Amino acid sequence: MKIIENRKKFFILSLLIICIGFGAMFVNARAGKGALNWDVEFTGGTSMEIDLGGEYDGAELESIISEATGQSSPQIQQIMGTNGVAIKLQSIDSPTRVALVEAVQAVYPDAELKEANDISGTVSGEMQQAAMKATLIAGVAMLIYISIRFHDFRAGGSAIVALIHDVLVALAAYALFRIPVNNTFIAVLLTILGYSVNSTIVIFDRIRENKDNFRPNQMAERINKSISQTLARSINTSLTTLFTVGAIYVLGVPSIKEFALPMMVGIIAGAYSSICISGSIWYTFLPKAEKGSNK
């Protein structure tokens, strides 16, 4: 396979997807909806999920909610494929929540509260920090581990670049599909990280093993060969994982769909980056003498 020869095309494709993601964030931010669909866990406030039990009128619902809570612009979003809505508000207390549900039930007798969340500003701030900290610590720990195992800082570095790529692609999915960013967000990101590194390592392990089969200035050939040798594995593993996560996405309740969708995007991005990006980056980091004939 001519991966190294085509590396620039792969880099451009990746950059394009990532830019689309940032573009979506920018457009959303300009529209006043927030760059990402932040959940109350990160912003603080109250969120409620109410199943209305049938058809409903969005404008009417909004006025009911405004009246019960005294907040002029509640965010109301329909939950795909259901009669449920997700409502986001500034934090309200227990009596107000009861009043709100009763007010909705007065108009929609079958309405049922499915889930309620109330998060204060201090907690949401802590969650943001914990998310940042977790991602950074995991990244650094992986970098150290790979560098030690492969005796090569360039290997660790390129695996990490591939990781950042996967995270950015997953972020693009969050921005484009307006997937709520809550505390499963960190879990999704870190799982994608772990998964993608796993794939990259299988390939790097092959590159390490193929050392004796190639001359030092044949790195391009060596990387290409290693990627082809592990290609069947990369594809099959991604497929089996996609089967299981796909089953969660198709059959799951909304809150788990929000978890499965970015995970699927991440798995595909991880497979792509380990095949097309990570080896290419490693190659780019190499000194000229080892690069060989491929410019």
Add this chain to the structure above:
Amino acid sequence: MKVRGRMMLLVTLIVAVLLSMLSYKGIGAEKALSVNRIEQGLDLSGGVDIVYEADQPTVTDAEMKAAISLLQGRLDWSGWTEAEVAREGDKRIRVQIPGVADAEEAIQEIGQTAQLSFVDEAGNVLLTGDMVKDAYKQVGATDPNGPSLPYVALEFNEEGKQRFAEATQNNIGKVIYIVMDDEVISAPVVQTAITDGHAMITGQFGGEEAEELASLIRAGSLPFNLNVIQMKNVGARLGADALSTGIKAGIVGIILVLVYMLISYKLLGFAADWALVIYIGLELVALSLFHVTLTLPGIAGIILSVGMAVDANIVIFERVKEELVMGKSLRAAIKNGFQRATSAIIDGNVTTLIAAAVLFFLGSGTVKGFATTLMIGIIVSMFTALVITRIIVKGLMYAGVHNPKYYGLRLK
């Protein structure tokens, strides 16, 4: 060799059957180690999860303990005996009530401040809980000839001392009601004026109840308020839906993986499927054994780990195929396949483990549940892939399946 191979297969078959039965039915009437014993998180059972924070910059351990027993006491009194109250960090308390039908009622009930008051027969409040300096359990005779019983001793502060002296002076021969949250907990008849600032609450209670009441009264004079800083309420139906769809998704996902492995790797795929059944059994037993609380993301973690569990097998089988194509004998190909794949499998899994461990230590609530199941999944899957699959594959080979075609060799 043939006998040995058959023995290996027989043993793994027995292990697979036993594990499936164990995870399904468990041991004895208690169903120990079975799926039935796996605890469900609030997002599956439905219920409410509240975090309180003291509104003072610093609090002492004793004050926090009093606050915890206050909350515990109120929950018990209201009949939510399954509720759990635990301290979190310096000045936070997490309350979890599973399966509660009306969460808001629970929140409002436990959110009230405990009000201890002393009321006379006419209903006048004579004294309130904030004038109590201390309350503790004592055991002793409450009247000169009576038996030794537990009671609650009260000590008033200066203001309380004066007020109590006055109150007892004015009510000799009458009843003073001791009321907690609108409930009369004791109704003693005043014998003499009490001027030393000490009083006792007697009643029909055992040692533990006296202890609880004492801490409730102490909590009534907590120097801080508890504010709700986080509340999560999951309806029981949503929880039940989440669990049943999660299980359904798991079964569908597993079947897809089993079929795919069989189609892609034929006999080796069959071995991997066999190992996967053992893996799922082990995973469920492990969840039960380590008392992991299963959450919705936790289920996702398990399902995800099934997809990843076969990864190690795929790495190995691809290697075996390659060795066969290179013209190695079946035995050598299998030996080399496992050996050469090991380093990649370990390196890959360790990095995923790093991610899961970081999540476990830094994450909270449901995310921790996800990290736990993922970690257990990774460790168990490494074991089944490297050990169990090897035994099954070797067993098949020794038992007489020699044609390399069944192990993935395709002649072009």
